[in-house]
Amino acid sequence: MQQAIVEFELDEVGDWRAILACGHRQHVRHNPPLVNRPWVQTAAGRQRFLGYLLDCKLCDEEQMPHKE
Numbered sequence: 001m002q003q004a005i006v007e008f009e010l011d012e013v014g015d016w017r018a019i020l021a022c023g024h025r026q027h028v029r030h031n032p033p034l035v036n037r038p039w040v041q042t043a044a045g046r047q048r049f050l051g052y053l054l055d056c057k058l059c060d061e062e063q064m065p066h067k068e
């Protein structure tokens with residue numbers, strides 16, 4: 001499910017996490033060449049990505065019927 005970024009925070013080890021509109025958190029690491037997000041390193045870059053939509057897998061899981 002697509003959720004907008006409402007805030008950013010650093011986790012215990014200094015990796016950036018986006019806080020999404022649904023309340024879930026998702027890592028937005030800058031880890032080249034696999035993940036290239038240089039914007040997350042700067043305050044201006046993070047500011048620019050507020051409201052950006054990320055696919056929240058936790059929301060998708062909550063919507064799936066529970067497998068017993």
Ligand SMILES: [Zn+2]
Pocket residue numbers: 003020022023024056057058059060
């Ligand atoms: Zn979510």
